Amino acid sequence: MAEVKKNEEPRIGVFVCHCGTNIAGSIDVKAVMEYARTLPNVAIADDYQYMCSTPGQNKIAEAIAEQKLTGVVVAACSPRLHEPTFRNATKAGGLNPFRFEMANIREQNSWVHMHQPEEATAKAKDAVRIAVAKASLLEDLVPKSVPVEKAAMVVGGGVGGMQAALDLANAGIKTYLVEKSPTIGGRMSQLDKTFPTLDCSQCILTPKMVDVYRNEGIELLTYTEVEQVEGYIGNFDVTLRKKARGVITPAEAEARGIVGGGCTGCGDCVDVCPVIKPNPFELGMAPRKAIYIYHPQVSPLIYTVDFDACVKCGLCVEACGEKKAVDLEMKDELMTVKVGTVVLATGYDIFPIEKKFEWGYKNYDNVITSLEFERLICASGPTGGHLVRPSDGETPKKIAFVLCAGSRDSTGVGKPYCSRFCCMYSLKHAHQIIEKIPGAIPYIFYMDIRSFGKMYEEFYYRIQNEGAKFIRGRVANILEDPVTKNLHVNAEDTLLGRPIDMEVDMVVLAAAIQPTAETEKTRRLFGVSCSQDGWLLEAHPKLNPCGTTTAGVYLAGVCQGPKDIPDTVAQAEGAASAASIPIHRGEVELEPYFAQCMEEKCAGCGLCVNQCPYGALSLVEKDGRTVMQVTEAKCKGCGTCGGFCPGGAIWMQHFATPQIVAQIDAFLLGGEQ
Amino acid sequence: MAVKKDYKDQQLAEKLRDRKYYIPDSNPEFIKDVEKIGQTAAHMCYQCGTCTGSCPSAPRSSYRIRLFMRKAVLGLEEEILTDPDLWLCTTCYSCTDRCPRDLAPTDAIMAMRNLAARRDIVPRNFLQTVQLIYKSGHGVPNNDANRAARKKLGLDEEPETTHKYPEYLPGIRKIIDHYGLKDRADKILAEGE
Numbered sequence: 001m002a003e004v005k006k007n008e009e010p011r012i013g014v015f016v017c018h019c020g021t022n023i024a025g026s027i028d029v030k031a032v033m034e035y036a037r038t039l040p041n042v043a044i045a046d047d048y049q050y051m052c053s054t055p056g057q058n059k060i061a062e063a064i065a066e067q068k069l070t071g072v073v074v075a076a077c078s079p080r081l082h083e084p085t086f087r088n089a090t091k092a093g094g095l096n097p098f099r100f101e102m103a104n105i106r107e108q109n110s111w112v113h114m115h116q117p118e119e120a121t122a123k124a125k126d127a128v129r130i131a132v133a134k135a136s137l138l139e140d141l142v143p144k145s146v147p148v149e150k151a152a153m154v155v156g157g158g159v160g161g162m163q164a165a166l167d168l169a170n171a172g173i174k175t176y177l178v179e180k181s182p183t184i185g186g187r188m189s190q191l192d193k194t195f196p197t198l199d200c201s202q203c204i205l206t207p208k209m210v211d212v213y214r215n216e217g218i219e220l221l222t223y224t225e226v227e228q229v230e231g232y233i234g235n236f237d238v239t240l241r242k243k244a245r246g247v248i249t250p251a252e253a254e255a256r257g258i259v260g261g262g263c264t265g266c267g268d269c270v271d272v273c274p275v276i277k278p279n280p281f282e283l284g285m286a287p288r289k290a291i292y293i294y295h296p297q298v299s300p301l302i303y304t305v306d307f308d309a310c311v312k313c314g315l316c317v318e319a320c321g322e323k324k325a326v327d328l329e330m331k332d333e334l335m336t337v338k339v340g341t342v343v344l345a346t347g348y349d350i351f352p353i354e355k356k357f358e359w360g361y362k363n364y365d366n367v368i369t370s371l372e373f374e375r376l377i378c379a380s381g382p383t384g385g386h387l388v389r390p391s392d393g394e395t396p397k398k399i400a401f402v403l404c405a406g407s408r409d410s411t412g413v414g415k416p417y418c419s420r421f422c423c424m425y426s427l428k429h430a431h432q433i434i435e436k437i438p439g440a441i442p443y444i445f446y447m448d449i450r451s452f453g454k455m456y457e458e459f460y461y462r463i464q465n466e467g468a469k470f471i472r473g474r475v476a477n478i479l480e481d482p483v484t485k486n487l488h489v490n491a492e493d494t495l496l497g498r499p500i501d502m503e504v505d506m507v508v509l510a511a512a513i514q515p516t517a518e519t520e521k522t523r524r525l526f527g528v529s530c531s532q533d534g535w536l537l538e539a540h541p542k543l544n545p546c547g548t549t550t551a552g553v554y555l556a557g558v559c560q561g562p563k564d565i566p567d568t569v570a571q572a573e574g575a576a577s578a579a580s581i582p583i584h585r586g587e588v589e590l591e592p593y594f595a596q597c598m599e600e601k602c603a604g605c606g607l608c609v610n611q612c613p614y615g616a617l618s619l620v621e622k623d624g625r626t627v628m629q630v631t632e633a634k635c636k637g638c639g640t641c642g643g644f645c646p647g648g649a650i651w652m653q654h655f656a657t658p659q660i661v662a663q664i665d666a667f668l669l670g671g672e673q
Numbered sequence: 674m675a676v677k678k679d680y681k682d683q684q685l686a687e688k689l690r691d692r693k694y695y696i697p698d699s700n701p702e703f704i705k706d707v708e709k710i711g712q713t714a715a716h717m718c719y720q721c722g723t724c725t726g727s728c729p730s731a732p733r734s735s736y737r738i739r740l741f742m743r744k745a746v747l748g749l750e751e752e753i754l755t756d757p758d759l760w761l762c763t764t765c766y767s768c769t770d771r772c773p774r775d776l777a778p779t780d781a782i783m784a785m786r787n788l789a790a791r792r793d794i795v796p797r798n799f800l801q802t803v804q805l806i807y808k809s810g811h812g813v814p815n816n817d818a819n820r821a822a823r824k825k826l827g828l829d830e831e832p833e834t835t836h837k838y839p840e841y842l843p844g845i846r847k848i849i850d851h852y853g854l855k856d857r858a859d860k861i862l863a864e865g866e
Binding site for chain 1: 695696717743774
């Protein structure tokens with residue numbers, strides 16, 4: 001393989017696709033085909049309406065047999081979609097599938113040069129010539145099969161992560177569910193009710209949390225973070241940091257030889273703890289102690305010590321008594337698990353809406369966010385479900401809801417995207433105040449009401465009929481009456497064509513959502529990409545929304561982009577299904593684009609070893625010499641080492657130097673000079 | 674409430690008048706009255722504009738039915754009832770046929786005209802129509818040109834209405850008198866002289 005095989009005369013077949021009028025609309029397909037016939041090594045050239053159709057594929061297979069082809073070129077669309085199709089056709093004709101080369105004359109040509117047919121045709125000829133040059137030098141390659149560990153990991157224990165973990169476990173796959181906070185449940189457990197059914201969020205979530213806790217196929221790792229990830233699809237070695245919780249479970253107590261010990265969730269420790277901190281679960285609107293649980297329905301029901309706040313007075317240890325559950329000397333522990341596939345379900349954060357000064361959040365007492373509203377209207381929240389004005393504890397009667405607060409904002413301060421669920425939860429909030437506060441009027445300031453889901457438009461209709469007032473216009477600014485602490489909401493009623501100054505008792509900002517602060521870390525750990533808005537990037541926005549560009553890593557829920565609970569759960573089930581496929585197959589094929597060391601040229605300098613982003617290279621002793629060795633399963637074929645090697649001793653399979661040089665030569669020297 | 678400033682020049686004061694919409698400027702009961710009289714759930718209007726798009730009056734006038742629906746929902750009673758455009762609806766019911774929320778904007782307009790009439794705000798031509806109906810049973814009574822046309826077509830000069838059977842006029846007048854419509858029309862027209 002280190003040498004270019006010269007033992008056969010290349011015979012290339014070229015097939016030019018019309019793609020209906022997608023290509024033929026601006027490129028003279030016949031001319032491109034005729035041109036291909038004049039190129040060196042081309043044994044046959046043909047064109048067809050749709051090369052990806054069955055007759056189109058049959059043309060390839062037949063030509064390989066009849067013309068004894070050594071390589072195939074299809075000039076059509078992006079290889080993204082149909083490279084596998086044509087590789088299969090090549091294989092069906094009896095050639096190694098890696099003898100196929102694609103020339104993209106659609107996305108990179110006909111679509112962008114729609115009004116320049118002559119230039120587009122010339123460019124298509126160039127693309128075909130370049131592809132033929134490469135195809136003449138292609139080699140047989142064999143994909144590598146690697147076994148897949150029969151275990152999966154789900155990162156994030158919100159409703160999406162829980163659903164993915166349940167599906168994987170119920171499909172017979174050992175699943176590690178890793179959650180950084182002390183309980184599973186995620187954002188959904190902070191919500192009061194869910195639209196459009198008005199189910200109590202916690203009521204429908206708790207059974208799922210219990211299912212996760214009890215499922216024997218799920219190893220629940222709360223208060224745990226991912227520290228390091230090594231390996232590749234089928235064989236990820238994940239190092240986890242189990243953060244010191246300061247409290248041991250009954251199982252851990254038993255392991256320590258404490259009979260009948262461990263945390264039972266009785267809460268005796270909380271009563272004696274002298275340290276008071278704001279509870280982040282209640283968004284700081286309620287206190288918690290240094291030893292705490294977020295809320296009564298936590299799973300697992302194990303207390304946690306906040307070591308940043310704990311003064312180690314030891315009162316909790318005394319209160320716990322014989323159960324000996326509190327261990328104030330506990331340290332973080334690292335553990336490593338091996339899994340075949342990973343589902344990321346890391347959720348979202350609320351955009352810090354105080355950055356939009358004009359709405360006065362954190363400046364005016366009675367301007368709150370929607371998530372704060374959820375806690376205030378929730379019966380288990382800090383006010384027992386009584387919505388009150390932070391300024392004076394009075395019940396608000398006139399409440400303005402500001403939609404698109406920080407969403408659909410291209411200023412660079414807010415977020416350019418639609419956060420997708422704010423319209424619906426604001427409608428729900430309107431319903432809740434009409435239901436709970438007699439005489440209360442919700443005023444909803446909106447630009448569009450995006451009620452796109454099943455029964456959502458009907459919900460909108462219902463809330464409007466219940467008396468919610470809708471004002472189409474984005475809120476320009478909010479001013480506070482310094483005496484009454486009432487708020488003046490300034491906007492235009494764009495339907496009336498007139499500015500509005502509305503005095504209200506409270507303003508609820510439907511703040512945008514954004515990727516979590518840890519997203520960048522997650523992205524680097526698992527080698528996945530993110531889109532320009534910062535959300536994790538799916539493999540294809542339409543046809544592979546659960547996958548990522550890293551094989552074996554899948555996405556579920558809002559970490560991929562804003563979505564509501566039904567969409568999150570649906571994507572979680574999709575991601576779990578996708579993540580289970582390699583595990584059930586038992587082995588995966590890796591594309592054979594590995595780097596290869598040409599040992600006779602390798603000086604063993606080792607410079608490449610440090611360059612490799614995947615840790616795939618190492619130095620080994622062979623026949624008394626130090627040479628580089630590639631762990632093929634880890635190699636992603638990025639070419640960093642091949643481009644770097646001072647001695648030219650690294651051969652990039654399928655992207656070898658002679659192949660690329662031939663392409664460049666064909667472009668610069670070939671053609672109609 | 675609207676902010677008032679003391680300009681000496683009355684023209685300037687009007688020109689620079691605060692036109693913002695404030696909640697206290699509105700009457701929340703107004704929409705309820707409109708719905709009660711018009712028998713349509715006007716508050717459910719989502720302002721799509723199908724009504725104005727369908728309206729034969731809109732392209733030829735400043736009449737915007739969507740805007741009247743919006744103002745009704747906001748309770749801008751004074752503005753609506755004093756707006757001469759309120760009387761530009763031909764009651765063709767195209768908007769009602771097409772309203773995607775199955776409302777009857779025409780009936781909401783009629784309700785608002787009713788409310789305006791309670792305050793004696795009715796255009797003179799409408800009042801003159803009342804007088805004509807009282808007098809002849811027709812809003813547009815027969816005239817010589819029409820009689821000639823009818824004759825040419827082989828019809829009787831007078832149609833099969835109160836024109837031919839004036840003995841039925843007292844019945845019509847009784848209905849109009851029941852509502853005091855004629856007297857009010859006379860009074861308003863006289864006051865306007």
